Amino acid sequence: MLIRLVLIIVFVLSCVFLIRKYRAMRDQKARNKTEPKILACADCGVYIPESEAVRYHGRVYCSSMHAENHEV
Ligand SMILES: [Zn+2]
The missing domain is CATH 3.30.60 (Wheat Germ Agglutinin (Isolectin 2); domain 1)
Structure with missing residues (x-):
C-alpha cells in the first residue's frame, strides 16, 4: 500500500518535471524565432x-x- 503511494508520487513528480522541461524548450524555441x-x-x-x-x-x-x- 505504501509502495503504491510512493510510486504514484514519483510518477506525478516525473510528469511535472517533464512538462516543465517541455515548456522551457518550447519557450526557448519561440525566443530563437525572432x-x-x-x-x-x-x-x-x-x-x-x-x-x-x-x-x-x-x-x-x-x-x-x-x-x-x-x-x-
Ligand atoms: Zn539600393
Whole structure:
C-alpha cells in the first residue's frame, strides 16, 4: 500500500518535471524565432530583410547593381 503511494508520487513528480522541461524548450524555441533583421541599402537607403541583402566590402546593398555602383 505504501509502495503504491510512493510510486504514484514519483510518477506525478516525473510528469511535472517533464512538462516543465517541455515548456522551457518550447519557450526557448519561440525566443530563437525572432523577427528578420531589416537593413538599409548603403546606396539608395531602401530597407530590406537581412536574407535578401547583398553584402559587399562590409556594406549592405539591396541588389548587386547597387553594390556595383560603389565598386572602385
Ligand atoms: Zn539600393
